[in-house]
Amino acid sequence: MARYESVLESIGGTPLIRLTRAAQGLRPRIYVKPEWQNPGGSVKDRAALAMLRQAEADGSLRPGGVVVEVTSGNTGIGLALTAAHLGYRAVIFTSSMIAQEKRDQFAAYGAELRLVDAFVPRDHPDSLRSQGERFVAETPGAWLAQQYDNPANPAAHYTSTGPEVWDDTDGTVTHFVATVGTGGTISGTGRYLKEVSGGRVQVIGADPITSRYSGGDGSQKYIEGAGHFVHPETAVDEWPKSLDLGVIDRYLPVEDQDAIDAVRELARTEGVLAGGSSGVALAAALELAEDLTEDDTVVVLLPDSGRAYLSTYFNDSWLAAGGFTGPAPLTPVEGPTVGDRATPTPLVERDETVAGALRRLDADGHADDGPVLVVYRREGRVLAPHASDILGWTTPARLRGAATVAETVQPLGPRLGTGLPLTAPAVTGWDGGDGSDGDGSLALVLARGRVTGTVSRQALRDQPTAAGPMVSAASGQTAH
Ligand SMILES: Cc1ncc(COP(=O)(O)O)c(C=O)c1O
Structure with a gap:
């Protein structure tokens, strides 16, 4: 057992754990590296400590200074614990989408949390980044x-995570x-x-399928931390x-549903509770x-624990609300x-011409009063x-x-x-039975976290027809 003179010394030095049941039928040895064994509960403790130490060394952070970061959560937690230990004030700007458990962790370390829920581009004055930068410009010290542009972030992994993986696999x-968030890890x-293997080790970027890194369209995903959304x-x-x-040999894109299935399965088969990324x-x-052989050894870095996501990826109600399924059946319905009453709905882009959109809808025989969703390009x-x-x-x-x-464009319902x-509260709460059918009378229907159609208030109230479901839950289809 190791002995440390401070919590900061205990950052890093996480073990490797061999997968047995989850890797059954596969030829290579597969080890996971559980980064939640860091004191702040994630891989980001390493980068946080290294960035803060570098800032002290180059004079950009002085005694009595304020540690500020714009973060999806884990880097803020690493900075909050480091700042708490070293006596700095910490102010964290983060998305209001992060899990409640993470918010509470900031507060526990005495950090101040600024929640930003603006859905705007990064260079917009209301964006997370702009608000963080403005705060720093206005706050002495x-x-x-x-973390996205700080060389101390990847350097932390060059000097700690890399040697650990090499030494622990002999x-x-x-x-x-x-996964690739800031890319530091x-x-x-x-x-x-x-470098140490003379180029032999293959480096694989595991990426949400919509992430720009692996050539996706940049649209949002449900998995926190991994990938690049624009x-x-x-x-x-x-x-x-x-x-x-230059370090990444190839990317493997992964759908949100498959990532969720993988961690739920890992918890059930190996007793290892890991997060979404x-x-x-x-x-x-x-x-x-x-595609590998008995001669191969795969090391998979697991950035944080599933304990931060018990209310999301491990929660049946949360999964059902997003149209996700479970590897083991969710609570039986x-x-x-909703899928029985939903209908596939065509898309038009906000910036396409009205004439072009109508030509397409008319050619498809879309009803004149039939709903059409307006999307960003x-x-x-x-x-x-x-x-x-x-x-x-x-x-x-x-x-x-x-x-x-x-x-x-008219506003949507839930x-x-x-x-x-x-009978779910989300459905009955919206279809309040008040008979109104104005704005917001159409809800988006999600399957595997994506929009596959719509359902009107009226359709939810109607009794089922003999013809049966209008769109099956599994089909996940949408016109376009
Ligand atoms: C949960 C989680 N997974 C993955 C990552 C990606 O790590 P990196 O920023 O080193 O690429 C992060 C980064 O914040 C994270 O919080």
Whole structure:
């Protein structure tokens, strides 16, 4: 057992754990590296400590200073614990989408949390980054960690994570699999492993399928931490300087549902409770292992624990609300579901011409009063859209005579998972039985986290027809 003189010394030095049941039938040895064994509960403790120490060394953070970061959570936790230990004030700007458990952890370390829920491009004055930068400009002694562009982030992994993987496999590692957020983990660890092995170790970026890194359309995903999302109105898509593209041999794209399945399965079969980005890494590693041999050793970095996601990826109600399924059946559903009443709904892009949109809808024989979803344009859409890309709905009747698609947009009602029973509170709460059918009378229907159609208030109230379901829960279809 190791003995440390401070909590900061205990950062790093995480073990490798061999997968047995989860790797059954696969030829290579597969080890996971559980980074939640760091004191703040994630891989980001390493980068946080290294960035803060570097800032002290170069004078950008002085005694009495303020540690500030814009973060999806884990880097903020690493900075909060480091700042608490060293006596700095910490102010963290983060998305209001992060799990409640993570918010509470900030507070526990005495850090101040600024929640930002603006869905705007990065260079917009309301964006997370802009708000963080403004705070730093206005606050004397404030230092912004800037994990996306801070060389101390990948350097932390070059000097700690990389050597640990190499030493703990006695130099037998052949493949290293990690997700890519800021790119710090994969760049630093990957570069070390490449150098020490003379280029033999293959470095694989496990990436959410819509992430820009692996060529996705940049639309939102449900997995926190991994991948690169861009707001559709982003003028210049900036990639982090912490990411060294030359180190990554290949990417394996993973759907949110498959990542969720992978971590739920891992908990049930191995007793290892990992978070969502770990699921992305694990799903990619298991796919990779199909083509490897007994001579190969795969190391999969698991960034944080599933304990931070008990209310999301491990919660049946949360999964059902997003139209996700479970590897083991979710709580059984009796009676009709939202999917039984949903209907596939065509898409028009906000910036396409009204004439063009009408020509397409008319050619498809779409009813004049039939709903049409208005979406942001995305290059190379790979899946049905994410709900955050939908601006609202319209109809061909509304489009006729309008100058732009945008001016016809009406607000939507709630988002409903395809498998939700009609008796679920999310459904009955919306279909309040008040008979109103005005704005917001159409809900988005989600399957596997993506928008596959719509359901009207009226359709939820109707008794089922003899013809049966209008769109099956499994079909996941959407027109476009
Ligand atoms: C849960 C989680 N997974 C993965 C990552 C990606 O790690 P990196 O930023 O080193 O690429 C992060 C980064 O914040 C994270 O919080």
